[in-house]
Amino acid sequence: MTQEQWGELKKELLKTVGSHNYKNWIEPLELNGVSDDGVATFSVPTSFLGNYVSREYGDLIQYQIRSLLPEIRRLRFQVAANSAAKPKVPASTTSQPAMIQNDGLMPAAPLDERFTFDTFVVGKPNELAHAAAKRVAEGGPVTFNPLFLYGGVGLGKTHLMHAIAWELQARRPDLNVVYLSAEQFMYRFVQALRDRKMMDFKQVFRSVDVLMVDDVQFIAGKDSTQEEFFHTFNALVDQNKQIIISGDRAPGEIENLENRIKSRLQCGLVVDLHPTDYELRLGILQSKVETFGQQYPELEMSQGVLEFLAHRISTNVRVLEGAMTRLYAFASLVKQPITLELTQDCLADVLRASERKISIEEIQRKVSDHFNIRLSDMIGPKRVRNFARPRQVAMYLCKQMTSRSLPEIGRCFGGRDHTTVMHGVKRIEELRAQDGQIAEDLELLRRTLES
Ligand SMILES: Nc1ncnc2c1ncn2[C@@H]1O[C@H](COP(=O)(O)OP(=O)(O)OP(=O)(O)O)[C@@H](O)[C@H]1O
Numbered sequence: 289m290t291q292e293q294w295g296e297l298k299k300e301l302l303k304t305v306g307s308h309n310y311k312n313w314i315e316p317l318e319l320n321g322v323s324d325d326g327v328a329t330f331s332v333p334t335s336f337l338g339n340y341v342s343r344e345y346g347d348l349i350q351y352q353i354r355s356l357l358p359e360i361r362r363l364r365f366q367v368a369a370n371s372a373a374k375p376k377v378p379a380s381t382t383s384q385p386a387m388i389q390n391d392g393l394m395p396a397a398p399l400d401e402r403f404t405f406d407t408f409v410v411g412k413p414n415e416l417a418h419a420a421a422k423r424v425a426e427g428g429p430v431t432f433n434p435l436f437l438y439g440g441v442g443l444g445k446t447h448l449m450h451a452i453a454w455e456l457q458a459r460r461p462d463l464n465v466v467y468l469s470a471e472q473f474m475y476r477f478v479q480a481l482r483d484r485k486m487m488d489f490k491q492v493f494r495s496v497d498v499l500m501v502d503d504v505q506f507i508a509g510k511d512s513t514q515e516e517f518f519h520t521f522n523a524l525v526d527q528n529k530q531i532i533i534s535g536d537r538a539p540g541e542i543e544n545l546e547n548r549i550k551s552r553l554q555c556g557l558v559v560d561l562h563p564t565d566y567e568l569r570l571g572i573l574q575s576k577v578e579t580f581g582q583q584y585p586e587l588e589m590s591q592g593v594l595e596f597l598a599h600r601i602s603t604n605v606r607v608l609e610g611a612m613t614r615l616y617a618f619a620s621l622v623k624q625p626i627t628l629e630l631t632q633d634c635l636a637d638v639l640r641a642s643e644r645k646i647s648i649e650e651i652q653r654k655v656s657d658h659f660n661i662r663l664s665d666m667i668g669p670k671r672v673r674n675f676a677r678p679r680q681v682a683m684y685l686c687k688q689m690t691s692r693s694l695p696e697i698g699r700c701f702g703g704r705d706h707t708t709v710m711h712g713v714k715r716i717e718e719l720r721a722q723d724g725q726i727a728e729d730l731e732l733l734r735r736t737l738e739s
Pocket residue numbers: 403407408409410414439440441442443444445446447448503536572605606609
């Protein structure tokens with residue numbers, strides 16, 4: 289393959305994956321050459337990028353290349369020897385080999401080493417899904433088939449599926465466990481059709497013991513892929529082989545999915561991952577601190593910042609993780625401790641995007657009710673402790689739960705200076721650690737405000 293041909297293929301890939309994905313994942317690939325035995329090698333700046341591209345786009349790239357150059361049978365992503373300024377990524381993501389091969393005949397996609405049961409934090413919103421996944425991962429007799437996991441973006445479906453696969457591989461190495469995305473299933477199917485290898489395809493998929501297909505909604509509307517999926521599914525269920533499927537919604541709600549497939553998917557156990565709650569987000573953040581702590585031993589993370597993030601970023605876990613990665617990298621680059629101020633600066637856009645609509649007035653009202661004082665006394669000039677403490681609590685909550693600046697908060701508290709607000713926030717942070725009553729008051733208020 290010449291550089292010109294690769295240039296042309298990249299243009300095709302741009303159309304397929306969109307400019308954002310293209311810029312992040314395809315553009316950094318540099319064609320090194322093609323060996324006599326049909327292996328195309330690409331340089332990648334980091335093993336993380338290589339792993340990701342292989343997993344998410346390997347099939348697509350191979351598919352495009354082979355439409356032009358059928359002699360190319362495999363792709364290889366190799367970390368460039370002189371790759372400078374590698375971005376830091378959590379240690380565990382780099383523990384995969386630097387060279388990844390994508391063999392067209394292998395049905396399984398690689399598993400992410402980070403996605404295990406040990407690293408999956410369990411809370412109310414995901415406990416049922418976790419319990420079901422654990423049960424299937426024991427590899428005992430098949431009780432519910434299929435297990436269908438569904439939930440919104442970034443809530444841990446893929447993580448749980450990989451965790452099942454890892455655990456099954458460890459407990460039952462005799463089983464042939466295959467995990468792949470529905471998109472990969474489709475590419476493999478299309479490839480088999482084109483290469484006239486449908487019999488091989490059927491044989492490979494019917495010989496697995498546990499089949500896991502992620503993001504099944506992808507095959508909705510793709511008629512022949514659905515048809516083949518249906519046959520594969522039936523053949524495995526008939527042999528009493530375990531199937532685990534994930535989707536972004538319940539089977540009955542996936543549009544353009546054939547009714548017969550919907551009803552098959554509903555036959556087993558259907559469990560959903562609910563949106564995260566505050567406690568789960570905090571738990572996930574705390575577990576991430578351990579990982580990041582190994583990578584950035586010089587940086588300390590305070591409970592206050594974690595709580596702030598858990599309050600303010602409620603979209604999904606992926607966004608939460610991205611925020612942590614950015615925060616650590618930023619603090620390490622500017623060589624500053626991770627404070628609330630730094631967090632707000634560094635993550636301003638993320639925070640704005642997931643802004644909750646809690647107003648300063650609402651907080652003031654709730655706090656004055658809670659402490660049984662008049663709103664006017666809390667905002668007014670009186671400095672007696674009965675009013676000063678609730679005022680500081682309210683200032684603290686305003687800082688934690690809104691994106692308003694210290695001067696703005698000060699103005700809403702009878703025109704106080706921003707240094708007064710800063711002092712109040714600090715004081716409550718200290719008291720929170722020493723005084724159980726204050727900690728309890730804060731927790732109660734936060735819950736009431738969030739409900
Ligand atoms: N309960 C959890 N504990 C620890 N990490 C989690 C948890 N839930 C999600 N994550 C992390 O959040 C990120 C996104 O999760 P994952 O990729 O599994 O989401 P998903 O539900 O498959 O999303 P999508 O619909 O986009 O495919 C992953 O890095 C995963 O490890």
